[in-house]
Amino acid sequence: SYVLTQPPSVSVAPGKTATITCGGTNIERESVHWYQQRPGQAPVVVVYDDFARPSGIPERFSGSNSGNTATLTISRVEAGDEADYYCQVWDRSGGQWVFGGGTKLTVL
Amino acid sequence: QVTLKESGPTVVRPTQTLTLTCTFSGFSLATTGMAVGWIRQPPGKALEWLALISWDDSKRYSPSMKRRLTISKDTSKNQVVFTLTNVDPVDTGTYYCVRRQDAEDNFFGPWGQGTLVTVSS
Numbered sequence: 001s002y003v004l005t006q007p008p009s010v011s012v013a014p015g016k017t018a019t020i021t022c023g024g025t026n027i028e029r030e031s032v033h034w035y036q037q038r039p040g041q042a043p044v045v046v047v048y049d050d051f052a053r054p055s056g057i058p059e060r061f062s063g064s065n066s067g068n069t070a071t072l073t074i075s076r077v078e079a080g081d082e083a084d085y086y087c088q089v090w091d092r093s094g095g096q097w098v099f100g101g102g103t104k105l106t107v108l
Numbered sequence: 109q110v111t112l113k114e115s116g117p118t119v120v121r122p123t124q125t126l127t128l129t130c131t132f133s134g135f136s137l138a139t140t141g142m143a144v145g146w147i148r149q150p151p152g153k154a155l156e157w158l159a160l161i162s163w164d165d166s167k168r169y170s171p172s173m174k175r176r177l178t179i180s181k182d183t184s185k186n187q188v189v190f191t192l193t194n195v196d197p198v199d200t201g202t203y204y205c206v207r208r209q210d211a212e213d214n215f216f217g218p219w220g221q222g223t224l225v226t227v228s229s
Contacts, residue, residue, distance in 0.1 A: 096170055099156065
């Protein structure tokens with residue numbers, strides 16, 4: 001099955017930019033989706049189809065996808081952005097939806 | 109407003125069958141393209157997709173767990189039922205019910221609040 005690799009943790013100071021990566025073989029060929037899961041809450045999609053944002057998600061959240069790496073970028077990080085972030089794709093060869101291992105974003 | 113809510117037992121004994129119900133509102137599984145799925149998360153671990161049922165009654169299961177999973181729908185009641193047979197302590201976790209809005213989409217939203225299921229004797 002398709003494997004998505006994320007760094008376990010990323011730390012960033014308030015007001016700075018956080019970058020969370022999601023690695024996968026030729027991931028640029030896939031549509032990548034990103035979820036935010038705050039402590040004790042259900043996940044919420046923050047970016048879908050590589051770079052699209054659902055209504056209500058701040059413009060500070062952006063996505064990109066190239067080569068073997070998809071990236072979630074959070075600009076002007078706030079304390080409320082502290083959460084676990086998961087990338088996800090549809091694995092067409094395996095016929096299943098696949099999630100990355102998750103990245104814990106810590107706001108210093 | 110679209111909402112989903114999971115219900116079912118909080119504790120299940122090993123080897124038993126876990127049955128969870130997702131009751132939703134704000135959309136219909138009779139709508140072309142609509143689908144409802146289940147995703148779980150062991151404590152402190154990552155998300156794992158399990159199953160999905162679509163408006164046309166087509167079903168998809170996680171290949172690694174396919175033999176133990178069943179998903180069904182009752183469109184008139186706005187409910188989806190999920191079963192996992194022969195449970196083991198490793199099946200402990202929070203189980204989420206999710207919507208996939210369109211057949212062209214491959215992401216999920218919104219999610220239910222989740223229900224914590226503990227497998228223990």
